[in-house]
Amino acid sequence: HLVPKPISGIPYNTLARYMPWGDLITLGIHNWLTGGVFDWFSLQCLKHRSPLIQVFIPSFSTTHPTVVLAELREIEDIVTRRAVEVDRADTMHIWFGIVAPRATIGMKSEDRSFKEQRRLWNVVLSPRFLEDVAVERFGEVAVKLADLWKKKSNIVQEELAFQVQDDMRIATLDGIWKMNVGSELGLLNAKLERLEQPKAVRKSGNGKAVFSNTVMPEFYSILGTLLMVLDWVMQGISPRMYTWFFNTTGILARAAKRKDEVLKRCIAISRERVHQNSGSEPIDTTCALGEVMRKDFSLNSKASEAASNGASGDDALTDELLELLITGHETTASSISWALKFLTDHPEVQSRLRTSLYAAFPNSTLPTAKDIYTTPLSYLDAVIAETLRLSLTGPISFRQTLVQCDILGHTVPAGTPLVLVTAGPSYDSPDMPFVPEYLRSKTSQATYLRKHTQTYPIAPATDSLHAFNPARWIREDGTFAPDAVHMLPFSAGPRGCFGKKIALLEMRIMLAVLMMRFEFPRLRKGLSGYGAVDGLTRRPTCCYVQPKTIGTRA
Ligand code: HEM
Structure with missing residues (x-):
């Protein structure tokens, strides 16, 4: 056999045991044919009609099969209550390590550096920072994005459609940069300026326009290179081979060097400002880096520690900042793009959303970002929840068993990689076999008893789970019901999404501003496909x- 010994009793693809690359070839073919990777894991569970299967993927582990779990209740139990047995997977460290080796995303939760970094960066999740800094920064960006689209639609006289994934990506990157660093990255500005120049439209016809390319600030292409490397390493047959390739060709080294120079300069400026003020005054509340430096300063002066090698060392701070820039823009860009697609294809939902926003903000001017953040907006929250439910932006979490543990009645050895399919068959294929209570972990059973509730998705009988219907999240009294459908789009527990609060506030502000400034008419079929690509x-x-x-509200 060419792959590790399977775990007894857990289904797997028999042929894969005799293939040098295990299941990787079929996964590769699936990716090549459909652009998908994440859904392949769900498909394997459906194929074996089991919420727990094993696959052989040498790039995840050459010594253990990878166990795939697609059962939401058990996943929630593992990520929230079994952190002593299961932690972040080594693969995440290999993947992210290529661009940010000291970033917390790839570290085990018990690592000292993980705890130190989190202690510093947790400041960005404080209610004060979210309301005073994050909301303002994303509000500015949302208005600028709306200005860009207004200009674009004026140029095409509102008669042609255009693709917006790229605009969304640069807007969310501008926003997360501003929130973290305080300065302008200038991507939306560059696009706005390009529209002032001749030949703003590269080509048009068939109901759509393609705008000309824009010369972007240098950091955009640096980040683009790092993301390209990360994408290849994550999806490639052998992460080590791609790491070697990008290292020997110098592609990675050049981008990494420039990235270090840019980010370290930002860190140095923030540190200098805090030191000049002896760290005592809340001087730099305009960005995360300022907050982090202030916290670092006070921790270090209390403990009289040197600030050079720990979490506050520049290398660690640079990697964590890069991690937040990467995780904090592509995720929200994808989610907001999906939301716009759903809203464009569902005019009745779009108009109900707009009416609800007008009712909440009856004045003729646009509400401020703070108003949007602090006002109860049930239907907007429902649209966001429904988008997250259907868009499957981050449908998989990677973990690894630290010790031998039981999962749905099977003994899984220590060191086994786990792929947790949060957005998979357990909530969109109700015909998956029922999991008897006795097979579940003790903590899962106890929680179930305590909650006394049905934890599987409960959709109205008349409504398909595949339909985009935000109303399923609205209670009879009109308020938002966050638990209407059991789902984990941000995963959960100590290693769930660090930026969940930021993502939700960003989606709220962006969607409210865009919906109050524009109507998005339904488009012909060729412009409304639902294809997706996984990165x-x-x-x-x-x-x-x-x-x-x-x-009047524009
Ligand atoms: C709609 C947008 C987003 C979605 C759907 C999303 C989803 C996820 C998911 C599924 C994970 C994996 C969690 C796990 O392994 O259990 C994750 C991790 C993470 N996310 Fe997000 N995310 C979003 C936005 C953001 C934003 C805006 C930030 C930063 C500001 C962010 C920062 C992170 C970080 C740092 C991690 C790693 C956490 C850790 O290792 O402890 N995410 N996210």
Whole structure:
């Protein structure tokens, strides 16, 4: 046999045991034919009609099979209550290690550096930072994105549609940069300026326009190279081979060097400002880095520690900052793009959303970002929840068993990689075999008893789980019901999404501003496909809009 010994009793593809690359070839073919990777894991569970299967993927482990779990209740139990047995997978460290080896995303939760970094960066999740800094920064970006689309639609006289994934990506990157670093990255500005120049439209016809390329600030291409490397390493047959290739060709080294120079300069400026003020005053509340430096300063002066090698060392800070820039823009860009697609294809939902926003903000001007953040907006929250449910932006979490443990009645050895399919058959294929209670972990059973609730998705009987219907998240009294459908789009527990609060506030502000400034008419079939490609997230391949400016509120 060419792959590790299977775990007894857990289904697997028999042929894969006799193939040098195990299941990787079929996964590769699936990816080549469909652009998907994440859904392949769900398909294997459906094929074996089991929520627990094993696959052989040498790039995840050459010594253990990879166990795939697609059962939401058990996944939630593992990520929230079994952190002593299961932690972040080594593969994540290999993948992210290529661009940010000291970033927490790849570290085990018990690592000292993980704890130190998190202690510093947790400041960005404080209610004060979210309301005073993050909301303001994303508000500025949302308005600028709307200005860009207004200009674009004026140029095409509101008669042609255009793709927006790229605009979304640069807007979310501008936003997360501003929130973290405080300065302008200038990507939306560059696009706005390009529209002032001749030949703003490269080509048009068939109901759509393609705008000319823009020369972007240097950091954009540096980050683009790092993301390309990360994408290849994550999806490639052998992460080590790609790491070697990118290292020997110098592609990675050049981008990494420039990235270090840029980010370390930002760190140095923030540190200098805090030191000049002896760290005592809340001087730099305009960005995360300022907050982190202030916290670092006070921790270090209390403990009289040197600030050079720990979490506050520049290398560690640079990697963590890069991690947040990467995880904090592509995820939200994909999710907001999916939301726009769903809303464009469901005019009745779009108009109900707009009406609810007008009711909440009856004045003729646009509400401020803070108003959008602090006002109860049930239907907007429902649209966001429904988008997250259906878009499957980050449908998989990677873990690894630290010790031998039981999963759904099977003994899984220590060191086994786990692929947790949060957005898989357990909530969109109700015909998966029922899991008897006795097979579940003790903590899962106890929680179930305590909650006394049905934890599987409960959709109204008349409504298909595949339909985009935000109303399923609205209670009879009109309030938002966050638990209407059991789902984990951000995973959960100590290693769930660090940026969940930021993502939700960003989606709220962006969608409210865009919906109050534009109508997005339904487009012809060729412009509304639902194809997707998987990279760091599941991204739509076709996301056209044809924004029509709404008069008085613009
Ligand atoms: C709609 C947008 C987003 C979605 C759907 C999403 C989803 C996820 C998921 C599924 C994970 C894996 C969790 C696990 O392994 O259990 C994750 C991790 C993470 N996310 Fe997000 N995310 C989003 C936005 C953001 C934003 C805006 C940030 C940063 C500001 C961020 C930062 C992170 C970080 C740092 C991790 C690693 C956490 C750790 O290792 O402890 N995410 N995210």
